[in-house]
Amino acid sequence: MDRAVAIAHRGPAHGPNPRVGCVLLGPDGTVLGEGWHRGAGTAHAEVAAIADARAGGFDLTGSTAVVTLEPCNHTGRTGPCVDALAQAGVGTVVFGVTDPGDASSGGAAALIRRGIPARLEPHPGAQVLTRRWVASMRRGRPYVIAKWASTLDGRMAAADGTSFWITGEEAREHAHRVRAEVDAIAVGTGTVLTDDPALTARPGGSPAAHQPLRVVVGTRDTAGRRVWEGGGALAIASHDPAVVLEELWAREARTVIVEGGPTMLTAFLRAGLVDEVHAYIAPALLGAGPTVVDDLGIGTMRDSLRGQAVTSERLGADTLITALLTEGV
Ligand SMILES: NC(=O)c1ccc[n+]([C@@H]2O[C@H](COP(=O)([O-])OP(=O)(O)OC[C@H]3O[C@@H](n4cnc5c(N)ncnc54)[C@H](OP(=O)(O)O)[C@@H]3O)[C@@H](O)[C@H]2O)c1
Incomplete structure (x- = not known):
């Protein structure tokens, strides 16, 4: 998660979307791919990490996705990350902050419904990263x-x-x-x-x-x-x-x-x-x-x-x- 937070910081702090980082790990803990969100309208961190792993020729079946923010479950400017993770064969998802968005929340429950364990592991770095965005989403x-x-x-x-x-x-x-x-x-x-x-x-x-x-x-x-x-x-x-x-x-x-x-x-x-x-x-x-x-x-x-x-x-x-x-x- 520390690595996911570090790469998330490469994304823009402004804009309608939060900074998000994702690291994909193989069963032995090897890093298979990583990605971060570059701003509204571009690939979400999970999708960028999947593309990175594929570019490296890695099979993601049974891999673990470590994401700073709960994967989204809605189609906005891009498709739901929950679908992308499931289609890639990711086996487990760990995230550092729950998504409070009205439209985008519920990703963990959607993953679990598909048989993919997804759990929150609160992480101070991930909370700092998304603090202002989470507050704005909660307050509307x-x-x-x-x-x-x-x-x-x-x-x-x-x-x-x-x-x-x-x-x-x-x-x-x-x-x-x-x-x-x-x-x-x-x-x-x-x-x-x-x-x-x-x-x-x-x-x-x-x-x-x-x-x-x-x-x-x-x-x-x-x-x-x-x-x-x-x-x-x-x-x-x-x-x-x-x-x-x-x-x-x-x-x-x-x-x-x-x-x-x-x-x-x-x-x-x-x-x-x-x-x-x-x-x-x-x-x-x-x-x-x-x-x-x-x-x-x-x-x-x-x-x-x-x-x-x-x-x-x-x-x-x-x-x-x-x-x-x-x-x-
Ligand atoms: N040191 C600093 O950080 C800093 C920063 C900014 C300003 N300043 C100083 O502040 C001074 C200007 O003060 P100011 O109070 O006139 O500036 P301001 O707050 O920028 O402007 C006041 C104007 O804002 C409008 N306004 C917005 N919300 C309002 C509300 N709820 N109630 C009433 N009016 C509202 C009104 O415009 P209308 O009358 O047009 O409707 C009001 O006349 C200057 O001396 C400036 O140098 C210092």
């Missing part, structure tokens, strides 16, 4: 990361509205790498009108091969701003975070970053629609200017929103704190 909405850069005193911008640059180069580089792994970046019209961000993913200073959908939320006119350059950006004229997420889900976005400003962040947090926080904190003080979030309707300490699985990382002079906010992610 995109997984939401709220990202911001702030000063030590929690300011997102100075009194005059300027926010370039609160954090240093390392922190900004990190944020570009995260952008390259998600399906969409959403900001409010306030950020577009004040900061005029391009909202593109430019890790290492160059545009990433995958560019997330750029989304502007609000009703004000933002024509002529950089976000519209090159086409393809999306305007959502709503103040309701649930409507924003519905629209993005319909466009097959599974992971979205909300990058501010404070109005948007407050609305998403208030609605309980933030799964993960990325707070880049600079060792600077401003004393005035907008704070990251406004009133969340929390009146007492007991009701404060508390992050779990908190990590911190030094990025130059700045610190990135990540935390999970919702249950079951």
Whole structure:
């Protein structure tokens, strides 16, 4: 399973499908083939592994398939993996995470009905790999990361509205790498009108091969701003975070970053629609200017929103704190 997880990481983190890896083992434990999913519309990991084994001239009768995710049991852009495994003669299937998808789940039961033992062996690496995707499928909405850069005193911008640059180069580089792994970046019209961000993913200073959908939320006119350059950006004229997420889900976005400003962040947090926080904190003080979030309707300490699985990382002079906010992610 460690190997299946390692090769799964070669696949894209963005897109409607999760990263999946599969290793086919012979009865003596020899690796007969391996494959990973390269993104929606391409072969699933199991099918890629079967093709790899066949290319090597191996007979898969009685082999064991070790897959990071429960094999799918439905026809989407490709056929069911359950059929492919059965037709190839695979004898046993072991998987690291159960598929929660409405349409794609039930693969293990379907395999067992065909006389192919299939069992879940929970694997932390496989869970990390699919965590955001599994959460989005369970919720039926995109997984939401709220990202911001702030000063030590929690300011997102100075009194005059300027926010370039609160954090240093390392922190900004990190944020570009995260952008390259998600399906969409959403900001409010306030950020577009004040900061005029391009909202593109430019890790290492160059545009990433995958560019997330750029989304502007609000009703004000933002024509002529950089976000519209090159086409393809999306305007959502709503103040309701649930409507924003519905629209993005319909466009097959599974992971979205909300990058501010404070109005948007407050609305998403208030609605309980933030799964993960990325707070880049600079060792600077401003004393005035907008704070990251406004009133969340929390009146007492007991009701404060508390992050779990908190990590911190030094990025130059700045610190990135990540935390999970919702249950079951
Ligand atoms: N440090 C950082 O990480 C960071 C990141 C982004 C922005 N900023 C700073 O944030 C400041 C801009 O703040 P902002 O709050 O105006 O930005 P914002 O949240 O990006 O935009 C606010 C606008 O979003 C729309 N909106 C979306 N959902 C809403 C809701 N639930 N309720 C009300 N309005 C909603 C409204 O647009 P309409 O009025 O058009 O309907 C509202 O005026 C700037 O100074 C910028 O530099 C800092």
